[in-house]
Amino acid sequence: MQNNAIDNGEQASSGYDIVAMGRSSIDLYSNNIGAPFEEITSFAAYVGGCPTNISVGTRRLGLRPALLTAVGDDQVGNFILHFLRNEGVETRYIPTKAGRRSSAVVLGIEPPDRFPLTYYRDNCADIALTIDDVLPVPIAQSKVLLISGTGLSQEPSRSATLFAAETARQAGVPVALDIDFRPDQWHDARAFGITIRSALRLVDVVIGTEDEINAAMLSDTSQVQVAHSQVSDARVSGDIEFAIAQLLRLGPRVLAQKRGAAGARLHLAGEKETTVIDVPGFPVEVQNILGAGDAFASGLLYGFVKGWDWHRAARLGNACGAILVTKHGCANFMPTYDEVMAFVQTHGGF
Numbered sequence: 001m002q003n004n005a006i007d008n009g010e011q012a013s014s015g016y017d018i019v020a021m022g023r024s025s026i027d028l029y030s031n032n033i034g035a036p037f038e039e040i041t042s043f044a045a046y047v048g049g050c051p052t053n054i055s056v057g058t059r060r061l062g063l064r065p066a067l068l069t070a071v072g073d074d075q076v077g078n079f080i081l082h083f084l085r086n087e088g089v090e091t092r093y094i095p096t097k098a099g100r101r102s103s104a105v106v107l108g109i110e111p112p113d114r115f116p117l118t119y120y121r122d123n124c125a126d127i128a129l130t131i132d133d134v135l136p137v138p139i140a141q142s143k144v145l146l147i148s149g150t151g152l153s154q155e156p157s158r159s160a161t162l163f164a165a166e167t168a169r170q171a172g173v174p175v176a177l178d179i180d181f182r183p184d185q186w187h188d189a190r191a192f193g194i195t196i197r198s199a200l201r202l203v204d205v206v207i208g209t210e211d212e213i214n215a216a217m218l219s220d221t222s223q224v225q226v227a228h229s230q231v232s233d234a235r236v237s238g239d240i241e242f243a244i245a246q247l248l249r250l251g252p253r254v255l256a257q258k259r260g261a262a263g264a265r266l267h268l269a270g271e272k273e274t275t276v277i278d279v280p281g282f283p284v285e286v287q288n289i290l291g292a293g294d295a296f297a298s299g300l301l302y303g304f305v306k307g308w309d310w311h312r313a314a315r316l317g318n319a320c321g322a323i324l325v326t327k328h329g330c331a332n333f334m335p336t337y338d339e340v341m342a343f344v345q346t347h348g349g350f
Contacts, residue, residue, distance in 0.1 A: 015141030016090065017063035017305050021134075021164055022051035022151035022180075023126045024069040025103035026076045029329050033287070037108040037116050046329035047083045048105055049126070050148045050180045050294055055089045057298025057320065057334040063305060066090035068137055068164070070125040076102035077125070083331070093137045100125035109288050109328075117290065119184060127153070129160045139164060140171035143305050146297075147203075148180040149212075152195045165202035174304075177252075178297055179208035181215050193218040200250040205304070207256045207297050210240050217243040248274060256300055256314060258293050258321075264300075264314045279314040282322035282347045291330030295320040298334060312350050319344045 027048035030040045047056070055065040067089050071077030073096050080102060084091050104120040121127065129151070139145055145168040151161040168175045179196065186192045196216040200206070208216065244255055248269040255267040263281030267274050299320035303313025319340050327333035335343070344350060 020051035020055040021068040022148040023049040024052040053294035056331040072101040097125040174204040176205040179212035292321040295324040
């Protein structure tokens with residue numbers, strides 16, 4: 001049932017269903033649910049990072065993913081690689097960066113709406129990915145390339161990410177971008193928007209929240225200081241519909257807008273007008289929202305690779321996200337295909 005707006009095409013058997021590129025980390029999650037951060041007494045150690053989570057999520061659903069990240073020559077890197085290999089994610093393209101450290105994230109959990117986190121990414125390994133690291137990866141023989149906004153935040157990862165996207169584009173391989181806006185990873189929010197917009201010409205599918213879409217299009221003035229004389233009133237207003245229209249004009253054919261408990265809204269660019277598809281979510285009791293967007297992306301991309309229509313693919317993504325918000329962590333708790341299909345069937349189906 002191939003109803004996707006983008007044709008996957010016939011791929012060589014030597015490739016992967018998905019190549020995910022970008023950050024990886026050890027994630028330390030508070031074991032003291034509800035406790036203020038300063039009162040935490042212990043943490044659980046998991047694996048995280050947007051593309052890393054998605055590689056695990058798609059693997060558990062049944063796809064064949066390869067991950068292009070980087071680790072340091074340290075025990076944290078060993079921890080990350082050990083987990084990925086046990087999951088069946090292809091790790092052969094992950095370099096070890098001498099003189100760099102594997103990334104780490106520390107998180108508090110105060111449901112329903114406080115999840116403070118601190119990144120430790122100074123001198124981190126994955127931001128040192130280079131064009132040479134991309135060259136051995138069979139992107140042109142794979143079915144989809146996933147890149148993320150954080151991978152564009154610094155050199156040499158920025159150039160490597162754009163090179164990977166160009167390689168995919170030239171081979172007719174769809175490129176998905178998870179906006180993944182982490183403000184503290186950018187020296188200036190305006191630089192984030194400029195960089196993302198420059199990459200959109202290479203992107204087919206964009207995944208992001210309303211805040212991320214606004215930040216990417218410089219239409220949220222709470223995050224971006226722009227003089228009124230330099231932008232239209234519509235842009236100053238932070239109108240999400242205006243931002244979406246502007247984003248789709250830059251090249252992507254599909255924008256998947258993550259809407260939390262409300263589910264997802266898909267915007268499909270057409271020759272004359274944009275088609276909007278609202279896809280409801282699943283009501284669950286939230287324990288931890290971190291990683292839910294990556295679970296959503298895993299389900300959405302699974303459906304895309306399998307040729308599902310966009311409503312069904314996003315509904316699967318919503319189910320993956322709903323399951324994950326009831327769990328303690330991210331990659332370690334991604335649902336399997338059987339788990340998510342059973343969940344869907346007991347929650348109203350597709």
